[in-house]
Amino acid sequence: MTTWHTLPTEMQLAVVDNLDVADARIFAAVDQRTYAGLRARPLQGASHIDLQRFLENVPRDYCRHIEQLDLATDGARPSHAEDVQELISLFLASPRLSQLELRLQGSLHPNHLTIRNCTEETVLPLSERLVVSIAASVPNLRHLSLDRISRSTIHAPELVGAYPFVPLVRGDGNIPEHPLLGSELCLPSLLSIPTLRQLAIRDTHLGDPRWATAPVACHLEMLDLGSCPHEPEDSNRLAIERIMSAVGPSLSSFSLATSLSAPMFAKQATPLPRLRQLHISPYFPVDEVVDTMTALAGSPIEALSVQCFSDDVTETCGALEAFLSLRVQRGPTFYEKLARIDVSVAGGEDAQTFDAERARATKRLQDFCRDLRLTSKVVKPRGGDRLRSNSCAF
Template sequence: MWSALPTEMKLAVVGILDSGDIKSLSQVDQNTYTACLPSAFKSVKLGNSAVLQSFVDNVPRSYCRYIHQLDISIDHNASRSVTDLLIAILAAAPCLEEFVLHCTGSALHPKIIPCFGQLDRLERLSLHNNGPDELRPLSERLVVSIAASVPNLKHLSLDRVSRSFMHAPDLRGVFPYVPLVTGDDDIPDHSFLGADLYLPSLLRISTLTELFIRDTHLGDPRWATVPVSCKLQVVDLGSCYHENEAFNSVCIQRIMGAVGKTVDEFSLTTAVSDAAFAKPSVTPLQRLRKLHISPFFPVDSVVDTMSNLAGSPIESLSMQCYEDDVVDVCAALEDFLSVRVERGAGFYEKLARIDVSVTENEGSGPLDSDEDAECKQATKRLQELCRDLRLSTTISKAISPVAASRLARSTGLVPSRWAVPTDGRSRSMTL
């Protein structure tokens, strides 16, 4: 019966199966295996350099045309050129829509840049440095050139990108000694950006709508002067751990001022001290509706920052915190709501909901019974206050990064075994 079904029906059935069932079904016969290929290779995750090399050596290059989501992590044990391995996959993956790469900057050669110019369907790009900044930095010149080469890039996420000495010579030898990249002058001028391969040039990518930058030095003053061609809707800017809170705040406010006119959703890690953001007539964040506050935000700055952002039409506020900060966070939100009541009409009049997401402590163990009871009382008071003010609220548990990693492994979102035919026979290959 199955063999008699038209190919279209087989594809429809395969499309609703999970990865384990697809793998089992693919072993029925050669025709079924062929029907399973598009779903089996739609999302590929390669967990280390050996897995990447095995994929390139064993998976027929033609199968790469089925890849829509690609997630690659590269360690320090590569026995072959990582750049060449990546090029082999990217050059054969014209349908790629999302690419996540965890690697060290030293692992990538600039010759990979032209590959991204051929990926017309790629809309989501994430580049993360998983090596020490001082020894294996990921150059801003390389990152900017790659991002600017993607024809239809909409979402860009960067983590631990290092400033280039070419663009930040003033940081050399100056406290707090921010690590700089040298030797990246071999990255050629870009066809669109020319030699301006510094981070603020990302704002010249007209297709970009979502920008995430974390653990990266954002002190380049050109963030305030570069021509802004994109219309960012979602922005998430993290602090640089080499700089202090005051410096990071100034940097983030500078970028907020440059891109704020189109931003609908913003994630905040530092306090906002510029009172200009509090005035509806002059605030750059004229469309901001959703504000997220990270667990690293200074809790004692919540009220002042919220007051300074009063010029935006914020409808929802969400805060993420660790378990041992719950009491302080709830108290800070209560203080803010008290100020809202005192200020009356016009002060956060569009605010409709407040959400708190609690992440379990890592390394310090669970709360004791007294601490847990105190947290429950604090959240109950906040919920009651929100209810009295007719605000929707949820206080929920968020999964920790460690637990998320375990969940990913248990659900198959990690290297798994695929059946790959070779010379008419089937054999299994570990990815």
């Protein structure tokens, strides 16, 4: 005798697709197997408790069938960190999700926002207009992190068909005007968010000239800028120098992935008068360390953190020694505030493979720092370590 549980999956899905929401809820209460059979239906109006029950009862593998998701947080309680983890768990398990609606009781996190395009932007680009609109709509946004955001042809028509062919978004003119920014939803408009204190943008084209002219309503304390993989080094450098000049007066921490050469940063009237913490990422060209540090000599930098790949340890320590030698030659006014230099090794290589040459290089650097009365620490790789993000944390 044929029963519901003996029907082929395709027939079960066909039946489920014809149920309205009320009938589907009743049908789902029959037993756990039937509840699991509704996995491919859109989750509509699901509360926090509904989401918990769904994740507890439905095999994770079934979530790959979810195409539409409609979630509402419980109005009787504010959103908590566990809500975020449950949402992330569901999103990661739902690769076919094409329509998402969130009705939230306040923000999932009132101060932090991270938007990352996890797909190749040449295939599925994520528009700067959408990202800027979302960021400007978050109340009291203080920390914003963006990865692999694509420029819009509306704001970057000069890039259309131009070498080196930066991936662009077309057809995003239907994104509505923002109450604060209007139609100017380009990346430089992020500086108009008055509460913003920390900004990280990586793997994104930063060559918009409006970074130099956009109104700056925020007081950025930390800036983390990565290079655009589609642009040459000189273009990335000029773009980053432009942004640094725009937000420099309030900046205390900065993460650098490309070299600097602008002489204005080395002068006493530097655009970075409060910069005290500098982080150099592992993607930074090692042979540019001395020149870049010289270019930033006008800032009162107290702590320098350098992250490098294991293969670059010897060269990195040598570059830092060359910088310290230059500091000795220039006299007490050259980096007079510098008190600490730390080196960390990125990647998953085990510390046991940290050969004698690299060990000698780190010891020479630490001995040199000790002679100059500088605090220094070298963090060697541990098995299973992953490359951390370019952060200005000290």
